[in-house]
Amino acid sequence: MKKNDIYRSIKNYNHLGRSSFHTPAHKNNSLLNQNLSLSEDITELPDTDDLYTPTSCIDISEKKATKFYETKKTIFSAGGNTLCIQTMLKLVCNAKVNHIMFSRNIHRSVINTMALLNIIPHWILPQKYLNSNYPYYINPEEILSIFKKNENIKAVFITSPDYYGNILNIKEISEVCKQFSVPLLVDNAHGSHLICIDKNSHPINQGASLVADSIHKTLPSLTGSALLHITDDKLIPYAKYSMSMFGSTSPSFLILSSIDLCIDWIAKNGHNEFKKLLEKVNLIKKTANKKGILYKSKCSDPARITLDTSNIGYTGDEFRKHLHKFKVEPEYCGKKYSVFIPSPLNADIDFERLQNAVLNLTPKEKVLEDKEYHFKIPTTASHTVRNAVLSEFVTVSVNNSIGKCASRAVAPCPPGIPLLIPGEIIQEEERSLLINYGISEVDVLK
Ligand SMILES: Cc1ncc(COP(=O)(O)O)c(C=O)c1O
Structure with missing residues (x-):
């Protein structure tokens, strides 16, 4: 394959005209295209405000978001969920060594932040992880027992939903945290859109103190846009300064403007648009189920499509090639699981193509051996x-x-x-x- 620079590679990729089932969820739809242009790529001026000390338009936009989400405060990030995760963890750390409990399924930005803030992790392994017939679950008793052994735990950090759409028992977990007056932090990178499906399923309404939403993954906004929700008054005065410690001093106003437009869209259309999306997604899931490739979990994000093609003999690479024949680009194809991120901004033709790709998948005779996904936590650490x-x-x-x-x-x-x-x-x-x-x-x- 001819090697190209970034610009030409993207042009070439777009030229293929594939249906996007990957991020960003705006899917190049006219919603953002019509409203954003290079003229919104501007800097901090008296008229445009300052992200980390907002007093005018950014303050107004953040107040609008706070009102919509009914949080104590919702703030904008132009540095993705990574910046929100750094901010959340900074908010619960101090200058000493910081003990925090983590579910072991964490994104690499969390590990990097552990190094920056000198965090000592205490691990919880979600149970029955990736066992398709069981919920993705953390036993509250396990959290309780770690709290009892370590009085200096400052926060609990969990990831939910995960990449495959599994949702944790956040409410139960938050109740244990409340007993010990310890804040619960949720990396909701893959679940920002839950607010549109069922308001109560968003972690801000399940007892979390801080929640990071990577909105560009599942909602119509530009890559790099994210929200940090704060439901605990005490943390608000430190939030902006904490974010400024890790973020660029030149946040993109194009990204910030896209957050504004996205929140207007969620407030006005989010619920109805996701209702329509779920109907289309369910048709595809039904076909996948008939083929025996639908990944099922009892508590999962209804908008995420995860398929297990190993049980009909396809490797990830083979499945991706098959999808390309139908002009479909997935978010990810692994040895076992393939992930699709549909959005209300996908066109009908995108769903038709995916449906056809699944319908025309002929099972092979040999099922692939499953030898991955057996995780454990190493017993010894010699360094922080x-x-x-x-x-x-x-x-x-x-x-x-x-x-x-x-x-x-x-x-x-x-x-x-x-x-x-x-x-x-x-x-x-x-x-x-x-x-x-x-x-x-x-x-x-x-
Ligand atoms: C679970 C999880 N958390 C955090 C992030 C980081 O989000 P962002 O890319 O918006 O910085 C990702 C990105 O893929 C993720 O999957």
Whole structure:
């Protein structure tokens, strides 16, 4: 394939005319196209306000969002959910070592923030993860027992929904957090649109103190747009300064304007548009179910389409090639699972193509062996995440890594459950998991 620069590669990709089932969810629809242009790419001026100390238009837009979400405060990020995650964690940390409980399925931006803020993680592994017949679940008793053993836990951080659409039992988790007066932080990167489906299923209405919404993933706004919701008054005075510590001093006003338009769209059309979307999604799910490839989970995002093609003999690469024949581009095709992110801004032709692609998928004779997704938390850590990340490292073969300390996270995404976090020691079990996952080299401390 001819190698091109960024601009020409994107042009070439767009020229293929594939239906987008990946982010961003605006799907190049006229909604944003008609309303945004380079003239909104502007800087901080007396007329345009300042994101980190807003007093005029940004303040008005954020107040509009706060009113819509009924939070104590909702603030805008032009640095994606990554910036919201950094801000959330900064808000619960201080200058000392910070003990925080995390569900093990975290995005790499969370691991990086652990290093920046000197966070010591205490892990909870979601149960029955990826077992298609069971909910994705954290046992509140497990949280309770970690709280009892560690009085200095400052916050609990969970990811819900995950990439495949599994939703955690947030309400139960938040009740335990409340008993201990500890804030619950939710990375809702994949669930911003839940507000349009059922208001109560959004984590802000399930007892979370801080929630990060990566709105560009599932709602019509530009890549890089995100919201940070605050439901605890005490945290508000520190929020803007905390965000400014990690964000660019030149946030994109094009992105900020797209957040404004997106919130107007959600308030006016969100509920109806998602109702219509779910009808289209359900048709595709029905066909996928008949084919035996629908990934099912008892508590999941109704708008996410996750397919398991391994049980009809297709690798991710083979399935992607098949989809391309029908002019469909998925969000992700892995060894086992493929993920599609549909949006109300997709055109009808997009759903027709996906439906045809699924209908015309002929099962192969041989089912693929499932040898991935067996995760565990390594038993030993010799360094803090911060020390491990800031130390010198060497790259070694996984087969020669036993007894060594990881200096970088190994977190194949998806499923986004890190096999190794910086500071953890590689033992035989970790070595064989890495090999199983097709990883042959690992960065370890010198
Ligand atoms: C679970 C999760 N959290 C956070 C992020 C980071 O979001 P953003 O790309 O908006 O910075 C992602 C991105 O893929 C994610 O999947």
